[in-house]
Amino acid sequence: MNKKLTDGINTTFITLVVLSLLVIFLSPFAFMMVTSLKTREQISVVGAPIWPAAQPKYTYQGKEVDVYTVPLKQCAGFDTNGNATKNLAITKKGRQESTFVDPNDLGRGEFVCQVSWRALDRPWIFSPTWQNYVEVWNTIPNGYWRILGNTTFYAVVTMIGTVISCILVAYGFARFRFPGRDFLFIVLISTIFLPGAVTIIPTYSFWQKLGLVGTWYPLIVPHFFANAYNVFLFRQYFMTLPRELDESAMMDGAGPLKILWSIILPQSYPVIIAVVVFHIVFAWNDYFGPLVYLSTAKQNWPVSVALSFYNGIYGSQPQLIQAGAMMALLLPVILFFVAQRFFVQGIVVTGVEK
Amino acid sequence: MLEQLNTKLRKLPSSLATVRKMQTLSRKEMKNGLWFLSPWLFGFMAFTLLPMLATLFFSFLNLRITDGIFSTPKFVGFDNYAKLLNDPQAGINPLEWFSSKTPSSLLITIKFGLIALPIGIFVPLGLALLMNNKYLKGQFVFRSLFYMPFIVPFVASIFLWGGMLNSETGWINRVLFSLGVPKENLPLWANDVNTVYPTYVIMGIWGIGNAMLVMLAGLQGVPTELYDAAKVDGANSWATFWNITFPMISPVIFYNLVLNIVGLFQYFLVPLVVNSGTGSPGGATMFYNLYLYKTFFTFQNMSYGSTLAWFLFLVILLITILLFATAKYWVYYAAEARS
Numbered sequence: 001m002n003k004k005l006t007d008g009i010n011t012t013f014i015t016l017v018v019l020s021l022l023v024i025f026l027s028p029f030a031f032m033m034v035t036s037l038k039t040r041e042q043i044s045v046v047g048a049p050i051w052p053a054a055q056p057k058y059t060y061q062g063k064e065v066d067v068y069t070v071p072l073k074q075c076a077g078f079d080t081n082g083n084a085t086k087n088l089a090i091t092k093k094g095r096q097e098s099t100f101v102d103p104n105d106l107g108r109g110e111f112v113c114q115v116s117w118r119a120l121d122r123p124w125i126f127s128p129t130w131q132n133y134v135e136v137w138n139t140i141p142n143g144y145w146r147i148l149g150n151t152t153f154y155a156v157v158t159m160i161g162t163v164i165s166c167i168l169v170a171y172g173f174a175r176f177r178f179p180g181r182d183f184l185f186i187v188l189i190s191t192i193f194l195p196g197a198v199t200i201i202p203t204y205s206f207w208q209k210l211g212l213v214g215t216w217y218p219l220i221v222p223h224f225f226a227n228a229y230n231v232f233l234f235r236q237y238f239m240t241l242p243r244e245l246d247e248s249a250m251m252d253g254a255g256p257l258k259i260l261w262s263i264i265l266p267q268s269y270p271v272i273i274a275v276v277v278f279h280i281v282f283a284w285n286d287y288f289g290p291l292v293y294l295s296t297a298k299q300n301w302p303v304s305v306a307l308s309f310y311n312g313i314y315g316s317q318p319q320l321i322q323a324g325a326m327m328a329l330l331l332p333v334i335l336f337f338v339a340q341r342f343f344v345q346g347i348v349v350t351g352v353e354k
Numbered sequence: 355m356l357e358q359l360n361t362k363l364r365k366l367p368s369s370l371a372t373v374r375k376m377q378t379l380s381r382k383e384m385k386n387g388l389w390f391l392s393p394w395l396f397g398f399m400a401f402t403l404l405p406m407l408a409t410l411f412f413s414f415l416n417l418r419i420t421d422g423i424f425s426t427p428k429f430v431g432f433d434n435y436a437k438l439l440n441d442p443q444a445g446i447n448p449l450e451w452f453s454s455k456t457p458s459s460l461l462i463t464i465k466f467g468l469i470a471l472p473i474g475i476f477v478p479l480g481l482a483l484l485m486n487n488k489y490l491k492g493q494f495v496f497r498s499l500f501y502m503p504f505i506v507p508f509v510a511s512i513f514l515w516g517g518m519l520n521s522e523t524g525w526i527n528r529v530l531f532s533l534g535v536p537k538e539n540l541p542l543w544a545n546d547v548n549t550v551y552p553t554y555v556i557m558g559i560w561g562i563g564n565a566m567l568v569m570l571a572g573l574q575g576v577p578t579e580l581y582d583a584a585k586v587d588g589a590n591s592w593a594t595f596w597n598i599t600f601p602m603i604s605p606v607i608f609y610n611l612v613l614n615i616v617g618l619f620q621y622f623l624v625p626l627v628v629n630s631g632t633g634s635p636g637g638a639t640m641f642y643n644l645y646l647y648k649t650f651f652t653f654q655n656m657s658y659g660s661t662l663a664w665f666l667f668l669v670i671l672l673i674t675i676l677l678f679a680t681a682k683y684w685v686y687y688a689a690e691a692r693s
Contacts, residue, residue: 010489018484018496025500028514028560031525035517043523050528165393172390176383188394191402193616193674197643198667201650201660202408203401225397256386285507288623292651304509308627311513318517325510332505340498344567351568351606 036323037128043319053124058089058103065089068120070100075113093117132323139314140324141298141306151302154219154290155283161224162279163272169226170234171260175246185235192228204292214297219289229350230275236349237271238264274346277339281332303328406667412660427657434661443645444662457633459642466551466641467618473555474614475607478565483599485566486573497570501563512627515557519543544628547636554624565610572606573599601686608685612677619670622647642666 035043037052056067070088072078091110092099098117099110137144173185207218245263254262265272287304294300301309307324314320336343388395413434415427438444445451445458484490485497503511518524520543527540543553576599584594600607622644625631631648633640646666650659 007489011491014484014487014489015491018490021481021484022496022499025503025560027525028503028511028518031518032514050525165397168390169394172387176387176390178380178384178387181387184391184395187398191398193612193670194402194406195616195620195643195663195667195670197620197646197663198409199402199405201412201656201663202405204650205656206405222397222401224393225401226394231394256390281505285505287508304507307507307513308509311509318520318523321513322517325513328510329506332507333502336502336505337498344497344501347564347567348571351564351571351609 032322032326035318036132036326037130038319039129039131040317040319043317049124051126052128054127054129055122056087056125060089060091060101065091067103067123068100068117069123070113070115070120074115075100076111077108087123088113090117132319133327136310136320136324136327139320140310141301144327146299147301147303147306150300151284151304154216154286154302155280157216157220158223158283159276159279161220162227162230163275165224165226166230166234166275167260167265167272170231170238171256171264173231174235174238175243175256175264188228188231200292207293213293214300215293216300218293230279233271233275233346233349234268237268241267270342270345273339274342277335277342278346281335284332409660409663412657413664415657417656417660418654430657434658435665437658438661438665443640444642444665446665457637457640459640459645462638462640463619463621463642466554466621467615469551470555470558471611471614471618473559474562474565475611477559478562478610479569479607481562481566482569482573485570497567501567503560504563506560508623509627511560512557512624515553515560516544516628519553519556521545545635547638550629550635550638554628557624557628568610569603569606572603576602604685605687608677608681612674615673615677616670619643619666 034051039052039054042048042053057064058067059065067087067089069085072084072086073080073082078084086102088100089103090098090100095116095118097112097114099112101110102108140147142150173181173188203218204213207213210217212218241264246259249259249263284302285304286302287308290300290302290305291308294302294305307328310324311321414429414431416430416433417427439447442450442454442456443459445454445456445460445462448461451458451461481500485493485500490496506514519526521527521540524543526543530540531537541549543549580598580602581594584598589597620643621641622631625633625639625641625644626647629635629639631644633644642662643666646659646662649655649662
């Protein structure tokens with residue numbers, strides 16, 4: 001076998017394997033979309049198709065009648081040997097014989113078939129409904145506008161705090177030499193491995209004593225004091241920037257803040273975008289923080305908490321839950337695809353360099 | 355000679371001035387540096403160090419939220435720790451793991467870890483190896499799509515999987531049924547003691563995108579010369595993997611292992627949402643951290659919760675130290691080896 005052919009076979013094989021893994025891996029998305037487009041009636045019918053479908057009805061002489069799949073050989077005026085079936089509207093139900101009309105051939109008029117209507121199947125036709133999304137939008141606690149607003153508020157305010165504080169701290173670690181700096185950096189990095197359980201009890205009690213549980217403060221304030229991941233990302237990036245520009249600016253009498261603002265930051269947009277996107281996705285998806293501090297303050301619920309309470313009420317209606325899940329994941333997923341490049345770079349820096 | 359000394363002496367004041375100038379410079383640098391670090395220094399004190407110490411302090415008191423904020427807590431010494439040792443629900447005493455009627459939450463955490471940790475390392479590694487395969491077309495697209503579930507909000511992903519794994523309407527059981535599994539043998543997933551851990555693992559596999567990307571970057575960083583050399587030596591792909599690829603990416607694997615273990619001991623949101631934090635079915639999902647969470651937030655026992663928290667912290671610390679101690683035997687740091 002020549003090399004080109006084996007290469008071709010290998011490529012096809014590997015790509016097909018990965019593709020089928022991907023299809024399995026992403027199948028919950030398909031489940032979610034399909035379920036969110038189903039009607040409540042379809043969910044409750046045993047043996048209904050897995051795609052969104054409805055059983056058609058037909059209006060005949062001002063009356064709404066059901067449609068059944070009928071074997072034509074049982075009907076008067078059709079070929080008695082064929083195996084053809086047709087979807088016909090029933091006008092008179094009977095145990096021995098029923099009367100039908102053909103919606104596509106009204107000229108034929110009503111005709112009788114030797115079938116019991118109970119033995120017939122009703123056909124399913126593809127028919128997605130958007131009604132579930134409308135229903136979730138209106139019935140989710142506070143209404144969707146409100147929880148969208150809450151989530152956006154939380155994401156944007158904490159994003160500003162995180163970006164500003166982490167840039168300042170990372171600049172301190174990247175550009176200034178002083179005794180103890182490397183030790184402090186190790187302390188900073190080790191907080192990544194610190195279990196949150198060992199700080200949550202006093203922290204919660206503290207906010208509770210201040211009477212601020214149920215407000216935004218416990219969730220927002222800590223983000224203004226930097227965190228290990230983002231400081232690390234910024235620092236690694238700042239360290240790759242040449243010092244010459246800093247130094248010449250220093251000669252010209254620029255102070256450290258001025259250098260940060262006019263020399264470092266203009267060169268750092270990729271890492272700033274990465275942190276902004278990471279943070280927005282984090283805040284959008286954050287569940288534990290808002291659950292702990294906001295569960296008693298319904299008016300402040302973000303999407304994640306509202307959705308989990310919604311599940312408590314509508315858990316038995318999968319079409320609504322899946323529509324709600326879809327609405328919650330849309331923004332982070334879109335953001336991810338838009339800012340993919342920065343995302344991937346950021347993850348690689350934190351993960352590989354550590 | 356004298357002349358030399360003379361010039362030196364004449365130069366002295368200026369060099370002293372330089373030293374002094376350098377001292378003021380470095381003092382200034384330190385001042386500036388600390389000024390920039392101050393947000394984190396303050397945040398670390400206020401939101402990490404002090405709360406940690408307060409947690410330790412609480413664990414020696416008898417403090418309950420229900421007692422009201424004006425009650426004066428009593429110092430009880432090691433009473434809470436004695437309680438912890440004899441608490442079957444916490445179950446920190448291995449001697450009682452298999453005799454106690456109440457399932458030990460620590461044992462539950464460890465049991466789950468025995469399934470979840472290897473999967474949490476080898477599945478992303480395997481996927482990264484596939485992504486890195488030179489025959490794969492469209493690597494970039496695949497990489498993004500495998501990563502994507504990682505950014506799905508936690509609650510939404512739980513609901514997606516809750517639907518997928520629904521014993522009656524979920525797709526997984528539909529597939530099993532069409533493969534010939536009789537209806538009465540279809541798994542109940544999160545509602546059955548025997549399948550609840552695999553259910554959590556399946557939900558967890560959805561979030562491996564991050565680990566996969568990091569491992570993939572590690573794989574791509576392995577110098578190709580090494581592979582060429584192995585080829586020349588006639589090494590097969592298995593030998594190449596264990597002698598070149600694995601050592602070269604061992605720092606990344608190590609980092610993920612530490613993160614996964616820390617995550618394991620803090621595992622509680624999934625059982626809280628999926629099985630409503632009750633430990634159902636049959637107490638099998640009362641993870642250690644869930645028990646801690648309930649002790650504090652539901653039973654409002656601050657002191658005992660703090661005791662559980664410090665014990666958790668010590669366990670994680672010990673494991674991390676042990677891991678770092680073993681690292682020198684299997685983690686290869688290229689930069690250190692070179693210098």
